[in-house]
Every structure is written in structure tokens, then in C-alpha cells.
Amino acid sequence: MRVALLSREYPPDVYGGAGVHVEYLARELAKLLDLRVHCFGEPRPAGPPGSPEVIAHPTWDALEGGGRHLAALRTVAPVADYVAVNVSSPNTEGLAELEEPGRLAALVRSLSEVEPRRPLVVKLSADLAEDRLTAVADALSDSPAAGLVLSNTSRGRAGLRGPLPPGADQGGLSGRPLLEGMLTAIGTVRSRTKDRFTLMASGGIFSGADAQRALGAGADLVQLWTGLVYAGPGLIGEVVEAVTSASI
Ligand SMILES: Cc1cc2nc3c(=O)[nH]c(=O)nc-3n(C[C@H](O)[C@H](O)[C@H](O)COP(=O)(O)O)c2cc1C
Numbered sequence: 001m002r003v004a005l006l007s008r009e010y011p012p013d014v015y016g017g018a019g020v021h022v023e024y025l026a027r028e029l030a031k032l033l034d035l036r037v038h039c040f041g042e043p044r045p046a047g048p049p050g051s052p053e054v055i056a057h058p059t060w061d062a063l064e065g066g067g068r069h070l071a072a073l074r075t076v077a078p079v080a081d082y083v084a085v086n087v088s089s090p091n092t093e094g095l096a097e098l099e100e101p102g103r104l105a106a107l108v109r110s111l112s113e114v115e116p117r118r119p120l121v122v123k124l125s126a127d128l129a130e131d132r133l134t135a136v137a138d139a140l141s142d143s144p145a146a147g148l149v150l151s152n153t154s155r156g157r158a159g160l161r162g163p164l165p166p167g168a169d170q171g172g173l174s175g176r177p178l179l180e181g182m183l184t185a186i187g188t189v190r191s192r193t194k195d196r197f198t199l200m201a202s203g204g205i206f207s208g209a210d211a212q213r214a215l216g217a218g219a220d221l222v223q224l225w226t227g228l229v230y231a232g233p234g235l236i237g238e239v240v241e242a243v244t245s246a247s248i
Pocket of ligand 1: 005006007086089123151152153173174175176178202203204205223224225226227
């Protein structure tokens with residue numbers, strides 16, 4: 001069964017890149033403002049009970065140089081419930097340098113000064129060794145970061161069965177092979193940082209049971225990516241049901 005994806009080499013300014021697409025994204029999100037969910041303790045906007053909700057999750061590549069990503073932050077902040085700082089895409093050359101603990105905390109501080117109204121969550125790599133992960137979490141504890149996303153795609157290929165297609169050594173691995181590592185990372189950061197961060201689980205969640213395991217490991221929220229590709233939109237209902245019944 002196919003349960004993993006390799007993503008690679010999308011051009012800057014598409015998907016996570018900062019640029020003109022940020023303005024398009026902000027315009028589209030503005031149309032959904034009535035549907036926004038507030039998960040960081042802000043008051044919920046008035047609206048019909050049970051209305052569908054979205055989390056605005058714009059990301060951008062922070063290497064672009066101060067001006068561009070600060071401008072992107074200003075553009076999306078009015079329509080975002082939180083902004084994810086992506087310093088962990090394996091497809092952006094040099095981005096991993098920003099995961100050096102001191103640099104990352106400084107980056108979050110500078111972003112927060114520009115836009116203090118929106119919670120900033122930092123999306124980390126799936127490839128951080130435990131000591132590096134705890135060092136990054138410690139450094140971010142002293143920054144204005146409100147949450148962490150654990151984790152992005154992996155440069156590793158563990159868990160794949162061959163033969164792999166040509167070029168499969170390039171790009172970030174997502175999907176089922178990430179699940180166990182993600183659960184370990186969530187558990188490590190939760191026990192290290194207690195209630196300091198909102199923790200978002202991202203990696204290999206393909207079922208309600210996976211989502212329950214993520215919450216059990218210490219996550220506050222779960223994200224569906226590759227699982228949604230393979231399982232389809234019905235996965236959302238399954239996960240909501242599993243998570244809701246787990247919290248009763
Ligand atoms: C096609 C594709 C594109 C992605 N683009 C981004 C991106 O632009 N920024 C980002 O932070 N993560 C990106 N990711 C990573 C996902 O958001 C997610 O963190 C990762 O795939 C692990 O979750 P999953 O196993 O449920 O897919 C991408 C993943 C895929 C498969």
C-alpha cells in the first residue's frame with residue numbers, strides 16, 4: 001500500500017515561498033474570516049454555532065532576507081489565527097541553518113516585534129536529533145513562540161520499501177514512515193517544556209487512532225497532510241470523532 005510521498009523542488013513564491021502569492025492567499029483567507037477558529041485563547045468571533053472552521057496556516061521560507069518575510073508576515077497577519085514559521089523544508093537550500101537554537105529564537109523575536117498580535121508557531125524538522133530538538137525547544141521557550149509544529153518532512157528514507165523510483169533520494173519524505181518519530185518528538189518536547197507551547201502533531205497521521213496516539217503523546221492539535229491525500233476528506237470526520245471522544 002502506498003503511504004508516503006516525496007515532495008521536492010517547488011519554486012520559490014509557490015506553496016511556502018514569500019512573495020506575490022502571499023497577497024493572493026491573504027485575499028482568499030479574508031473571504032473566510034467568518035469561519036476562523038481561535039485556538040490560542042483569543043475570543044471566538046460571533047457567528048452561527050457549528051459553522052465550519054479553518055485554521056489559517058500560511059508558511060514562508062524565512063531565508064528570503066529580512067524585508068520579504070517581514071512583509072509577508074504583515075500581509076497574512078490580519079487574516080491568520082496563527083502564522084507558522086517554516087525553517088525546516090528540506091527543499092530550500094540552507095534553510096536548516098535557521099534551526100540553530102540561538103538564531104531561531106532571534107528570528108522569532110524579530111518576527112514577533114513586527115506582528116505581536118498573532119501567535120507564531122515554529123515548524124521544525126523531522127530530522128533533529130533528540131539533543132538538538134531539546135536545545136531548540138529550550139531556546140524557543142525564551143522567545144515569544146506560542147507553539148511548535150512537529151514535524152516537517154524528512155531527508156531520511158527509513159521505512160520505505162524498494163525498489164524506489166529514480167530520483168527518490170531527493171526531497172522530503174512525508175506520510176506513514178514519519179509517525180513513530182513524530183510521536184517521540186512530541187513526547188520529548190512535551191516532557192521537556194511542560195505547558196509552555198501549543199504542540200501540533202504533523203507526520204504520518206492516517207486515522208483517528210493515529211490522532212489519538214498523537215494526543216496521548218502530548219499534542220494539543222493534529223494536522224493532516226499526506227493522510228488526507230490517501231484517505232480522502234472522510235479522514236477529517238474520523239479524526240474529529242476520535243479526538244472528541246478521546247477528550248470526553
Ligand atoms: C507536497 C507537499 C508539500 C509540502 N509543502 C510544505 C510547505 O510549503 N511548507 C511546510 O512547512 N511544509 C510543507 N510540507 C510538509 C507538510 O506540511 C507536513 O509537515 C509533512 O508532510 C508531514 O506530515 P504528513 O506525513 O501528514 O504529510 C509539504 C508536504 C508535502 C507532501
